[in-house]
Amino acid sequence: MQRGPPMLHGSCLCGNIRYEIRGDPGPAYYCHCSRCRKAGGSAFASNAVVAAQDFVIVSGQDSLKTFSTKEGVHRDFCGNCGSPLISRRDALPDMVRVRMGTIDTPLQQGPGAHIYVASKADWHAIHDTLPQYPERPPAIGKR
Template identity: 45%
Template sequence: MANDESGMLTGRCLCGGMEYEVRDAFNYAMNCHCSNCRRATGSAFKPFAGIESDKLRIASGQDLVSIYGDAEQAHDVHCMRCGSLLYSIVNNGATAHVTMGTLVEAPTIKPSAHIFVASKAAWHEITDDLPQYLEFPTE
Protein backbone atom coordinates (compact mmCIF):
# COMPACT_ATOMS: atom_id res chain seq x y z
CA MET A 1 0.00 0.00 0.00
CA ALA A 2 1.54 3.28 -1.04
CA ASN A 3 1.59 6.52 0.88
CA ASP A 4 -1.61 7.96 -0.62
CA GLU A 5 -4.24 10.62 0.00
CA SER A 6 -5.53 8.75 3.06
CA GLY A 7 -2.15 9.25 4.75
CA MET A 8 -1.46 5.55 5.24
CA LEU A 9 2.00 3.98 5.32
CA THR A 10 2.98 0.34 5.01
CA GLY A 11 5.52 -1.49 7.10
CA ARG A 12 6.82 -5.00 6.76
CA CYS A 13 9.23 -7.48 8.23
CA LEU A 14 12.42 -8.75 6.61
CA CYS A 15 10.87 -11.91 5.13
CA GLY A 16 7.72 -10.11 3.96
CA GLY A 17 5.44 -12.46 5.88
CA MET A 18 4.01 -9.70 8.06
CA GLU A 19 2.75 -6.35 6.87
CA TYR A 20 1.13 -3.53 8.82
CA GLU A 21 -0.58 -0.27 7.95
CA VAL A 22 -0.24 2.88 10.01
CA ARG A 23 -1.49 6.43 9.60
CA ASP A 24 1.17 8.98 8.72
CA ALA A 25 0.06 11.01 11.75
CA PHE A 26 2.84 10.32 14.22
CA ASN A 27 2.95 12.40 17.40
CA TYR A 28 6.72 12.21 17.91
CA ALA A 29 9.80 10.39 16.68
CA MET A 30 13.07 9.76 18.52
CA ASN A 31 16.21 7.64 18.51
CA CYS A 32 16.28 5.40 21.59
CA HIS A 33 19.69 4.32 22.88
CA CYS A 34 18.51 2.20 25.85
CA SER A 35 20.01 -1.26 26.24
CA ASN A 36 16.66 -2.98 25.57
CA CYS A 37 16.20 -1.23 22.21
CA ARG A 38 19.81 -1.99 21.28
CA ARG A 39 19.31 -5.67 22.06
CA ALA A 40 15.95 -5.86 20.27
CA THR A 41 17.38 -4.31 17.09
CA GLY A 42 21.02 -5.41 17.20
CA SER A 43 21.92 -1.79 16.48
CA ALA A 44 23.32 1.26 18.29
CA PHE A 45 19.82 2.73 18.68
CA LYS A 46 16.21 2.28 17.58
CA PRO A 47 14.61 5.07 15.52
CA PHE A 48 10.88 4.95 16.36
CA ALA A 49 7.75 7.03 15.81
CA GLY A 50 4.91 7.16 18.33
CA ILE A 51 1.23 7.03 17.44
CA GLU A 52 -2.05 5.97 19.04
CA SER A 53 -2.33 2.16 18.86
CA ASP A 54 -5.70 2.30 17.10
CA LYS A 55 -4.05 4.00 14.10
CA LEU A 56 -2.01 0.86 13.33
CA ARG A 57 -3.26 -2.52 12.15
CA ILE A 58 -1.71 -5.74 10.92
CA ALA A 59 -2.65 -6.06 7.25
CA SER A 60 -1.26 -9.55 6.63
CA GLY A 61 0.62 -12.25 8.49
CA GLN A 62 -1.44 -12.23 11.70
CA ASP A 63 -0.46 -15.89 12.12
CA LEU A 64 3.20 -14.84 12.31
CA VAL A 65 2.78 -12.36 15.19
CA SER A 66 5.14 -13.04 18.07
CA ILE A 67 4.61 -10.95 21.20
CA TYR A 68 7.48 -10.42 23.61
CA GLY A 69 6.48 -8.91 26.94
CA ASP A 70 3.17 -8.27 28.70
CA ALA A 71 0.40 -8.72 26.12
CA GLU A 72 -1.77 -6.02 27.75
CA GLN A 73 0.58 -3.40 29.22
CA ALA A 74 3.71 -3.14 27.05
CA HIS A 75 5.21 -5.50 24.52
CA ASP A 76 7.18 -5.83 21.30
CA VAL A 77 5.63 -7.26 18.14
CA HIS A 78 7.99 -9.40 16.06
CA CYS A 79 7.61 -11.63 13.03
CA MET A 80 7.78 -15.24 14.21
CA ARG A 81 9.53 -16.31 11.00
CA CYS A 82 12.34 -13.75 10.58
CA GLY A 83 12.39 -12.09 14.01
CA SER A 84 11.98 -8.50 12.77
CA LEU A 85 10.85 -6.04 15.45
CA LEU A 86 7.96 -4.16 13.82
CA TYR A 87 6.63 -2.08 16.68
CA SER A 88 6.24 -1.86 20.44
CA ILE A 89 3.04 -1.27 22.38
CA VAL A 90 3.57 1.03 25.39
CA ASN A 91 1.59 3.26 27.79
CA ASN A 92 -0.76 0.45 28.89
CA GLY A 93 -1.59 -0.37 25.26
CA ALA A 94 -2.45 3.19 24.23
CA THR A 95 0.62 3.95 22.09
CA ALA A 96 2.53 2.15 19.35
CA HIS A 97 6.23 2.85 18.82
CA VAL A 98 6.78 1.95 15.17
CA THR A 99 10.33 0.97 14.28
CA MET A 100 11.00 3.42 11.47
CA GLY A 101 13.32 1.03 9.64
CA THR A 102 10.37 -1.28 8.89
CA LEU A 103 8.38 1.41 7.05
CA VAL A 104 8.25 0.99 3.28
CA GLU A 105 7.46 4.64 2.55
CA ALA A 106 9.06 7.62 4.24
CA PRO A 107 6.92 9.16 6.98
CA THR A 108 6.50 12.92 7.18
CA ILE A 109 8.13 12.94 10.64
CA LYS A 110 11.82 12.56 11.44
CA PRO A 111 13.44 11.81 14.81
CA SER A 112 13.70 14.99 16.88
CA ALA A 113 15.91 13.78 19.75
CA HIS A 114 18.14 11.06 21.15
CA ILE A 115 16.81 9.46 24.33
CA PHE A 116 18.37 7.27 27.01
CA VAL A 117 21.82 8.46 26.01
CA ALA A 118 23.00 7.73 29.58
CA SER A 119 22.99 4.05 28.58
CA LYS A 120 24.06 4.38 24.94
CA ALA A 121 26.61 1.98 23.48
CA ALA A 122 30.12 3.08 24.45
CA TRP A 123 31.34 2.37 20.92
CA HIS A 124 28.74 4.66 19.27
CA GLU A 125 29.26 8.39 18.85
CA ILE A 126 26.25 10.64 18.26
CA THR A 127 27.35 13.08 15.57
CA ASP A 128 24.20 15.05 14.74
CA ASP A 129 22.83 18.17 16.43
CA LEU A 130 19.57 16.69 17.76
CA PRO A 131 18.92 17.24 21.49
CA GLN A 132 20.13 14.47 23.77
CA TYR A 133 18.28 13.32 26.89
CA LEU A 134 19.69 11.06 29.59
CA GLU A 135 16.31 9.30 29.79
CA PHE A 136 12.86 9.95 28.29
CA PRO A 137 12.14 13.70 27.99
CA THR A 138 9.44 14.90 30.35
CA GLU A 139 8.77 18.38 29.01
Protein backbone atom coordinates in the same frame (compact mmCIF):
# COMPACT_ATOMS: atom_id res chain seq x y z
CA MET B 1 -12.93 18.09 -0.14
CA GLN B 2 -10.55 17.70 2.79
CA ARG B 3 -8.22 14.72 2.78
CA GLY B 4 -7.24 12.79 5.88
CA PRO B 5 -3.69 12.03 6.96
CA PRO B 6 -1.63 9.99 4.53
CA MET B 7 -1.61 6.26 5.16
CA LEU B 8 1.79 4.71 5.75
CA HIS B 9 2.57 1.11 4.85
CA GLY B 10 5.14 -1.15 6.46
CA SER B 11 6.32 -4.74 6.57
CA CYS B 12 8.81 -7.14 8.10
CA LEU B 13 11.96 -8.35 6.33
CA CYS B 14 10.35 -11.45 4.80
CA GLY B 15 7.20 -9.51 3.82
CA ASN B 16 4.87 -11.90 5.58
CA ILE B 17 3.59 -9.29 8.04
CA ARG B 18 2.25 -6.10 6.50
CA TYR B 19 0.77 -3.19 8.39
CA GLU B 20 -0.74 0.25 7.90
CA ILE B 21 -0.50 3.39 9.97
CA ARG B 22 -3.88 5.06 9.42
CA GLY B 23 -3.10 8.40 11.03
CA ASP B 24 -0.28 10.82 11.56
CA PRO B 25 2.69 9.38 13.38
CA GLY B 26 3.65 11.31 16.47
CA PRO B 27 7.15 12.22 17.61
CA ALA B 28 10.01 10.09 16.36
CA TYR B 29 13.26 9.56 18.20
CA TYR B 30 16.43 7.51 18.43
CA CYS B 31 16.30 5.37 21.58
CA HIS B 32 19.65 4.36 23.07
CA CYS B 33 18.32 2.31 26.02
CA SER B 34 19.80 -1.13 26.59
CA ARG B 35 16.49 -2.87 25.81
CA CYS B 36 16.19 -1.25 22.38
CA ARG B 37 19.83 -2.10 21.69
CA LYS B 38 19.24 -5.75 22.63
CA ALA B 39 15.94 -6.00 20.72
CA GLY B 40 17.41 -4.58 17.52
CA GLY B 41 21.02 -5.66 17.76
CA SER B 42 22.29 -2.15 17.06
CA ALA B 43 23.44 1.01 18.85
CA PHE B 44 19.91 2.44 18.97
CA ALA B 45 16.36 2.03 17.67
CA SER B 46 14.52 4.54 15.49
CA ASN B 47 10.95 4.72 16.77
CA ALA B 48 7.84 6.71 15.92
CA VAL B 49 4.99 7.07 18.39
CA VAL B 50 1.67 6.06 16.81
CA ALA B 51 -1.84 5.92 18.26
CA ALA B 52 -2.61 2.24 18.89
CA GLN B 53 -5.91 2.54 17.02
CA ASP B 54 -4.02 3.77 13.93
CA PHE B 55 -1.63 0.79 13.76
CA VAL B 56 -3.31 -2.06 11.88
CA ILE B 57 -1.83 -5.42 10.85
CA VAL B 58 -3.32 -6.12 7.41
CA SER B 59 -1.69 -9.49 6.73
CA GLY B 60 0.46 -12.04 8.48
CA GLN B 61 -1.15 -11.75 11.93
CA ASP B 62 -0.46 -15.46 12.51
CA SER B 63 3.31 -14.80 12.21
CA LEU B 64 3.28 -12.04 14.83
CA LYS B 65 5.08 -13.08 18.02
CA THR B 66 5.46 -11.13 21.26
CA PHE B 67 8.15 -10.95 23.90
CA SER B 68 6.85 -9.49 27.18
CA THR B 69 8.75 -8.25 30.21
CA LYS B 70 7.57 -8.44 33.81
CA GLU B 71 7.34 -4.63 33.73
CA GLY B 72 4.58 -4.76 31.11
CA VAL B 73 6.58 -3.93 27.97
CA HIS B 74 5.69 -5.99 24.91
CA ARG B 75 7.81 -6.24 21.77
CA ASP B 76 6.04 -7.58 18.69
CA PHE B 77 8.14 -9.14 15.94
CA CYS B 78 7.86 -11.49 12.97
CA GLY B 79 8.22 -15.11 14.03
CA ASN B 80 9.58 -15.99 10.56
CA CYS B 81 12.33 -13.40 9.96
CA GLY B 82 12.67 -11.83 13.42
CA SER B 83 12.03 -8.23 12.33
CA PRO B 84 11.05 -6.06 15.31
CA LEU B 85 7.87 -4.13 14.41
CA ILE B 86 6.44 -2.38 17.46
CA SER B 87 6.71 -2.11 21.20
CA ARG B 88 3.81 -1.47 23.57
CA ARG B 89 3.47 -0.71 27.27
CA ASP B 90 0.64 -1.73 29.58
CA ALA B 91 0.98 1.69 31.23
CA LEU B 92 0.36 3.49 27.89
CA PRO B 93 -2.28 1.37 26.12
CA ASP B 94 -3.28 4.07 23.62
CA MET B 95 0.05 4.15 21.81
CA VAL B 96 2.64 1.93 20.15
CA ARG B 97 6.19 2.64 19.11
CA VAL B 98 6.77 1.61 15.50
CA ARG B 99 10.28 0.67 14.38
CA MET B 100 10.81 3.19 11.61
CA GLY B 101 13.05 0.87 9.60
CA THR B 102 10.00 -1.28 8.86
CA ILE B 103 7.99 1.58 7.32
CA ASP B 104 7.96 1.15 3.52
CA THR B 105 6.34 4.48 2.65
CA PRO B 106 8.96 7.22 2.11
CA LEU B 107 9.01 9.60 5.08
CA GLN B 108 9.68 13.30 4.81
CA GLN B 109 11.15 13.62 8.29
CA GLY B 110 13.19 11.39 10.58
CA PRO B 111 13.59 11.32 14.35
CA GLY B 112 13.89 14.63 16.16
CA ALA B 113 15.82 13.66 19.30
CA HIS B 114 18.01 11.08 21.01
CA ILE B 115 16.65 9.60 24.24
CA TYR B 116 18.23 7.48 26.97
CA VAL B 117 21.68 8.70 25.98
CA ALA B 118 22.84 8.13 29.57
CA SER B 119 22.82 4.41 28.76
CA LYS B 120 23.96 4.55 25.12
CA ALA B 121 26.53 2.10 23.77
CA ASP B 122 30.05 3.19 24.71
CA TRP B 123 31.27 2.42 21.20
CA HIS B 124 28.78 4.74 19.50
CA ALA B 125 29.26 8.49 19.19
CA ILE B 126 26.37 10.83 18.32
CA HIS B 127 27.48 13.30 15.65
CA ASP B 128 24.31 15.20 14.79
CA THR B 129 22.87 18.30 16.42
CA LEU B 130 19.54 16.82 17.54
CA PRO B 131 18.56 17.31 21.19
CA GLN B 132 19.86 14.63 23.55
CA TYR B 133 18.09 13.52 26.72
CA PRO B 134 19.63 11.30 29.41
CA GLU B 135 16.26 9.55 29.89
CA ARG B 136 12.83 9.96 28.23
CA PRO B 137 11.60 13.54 28.17
CA PRO B 138 8.02 14.00 29.37
CA ALA B 139 6.66 14.92 25.91
CA ILE B 140 7.67 11.60 24.31
CA GLY B 141 5.27 8.77 24.90
CA LYS B 142 2.53 10.84 26.51
CA ARG B 143 0.37 11.08 23.41
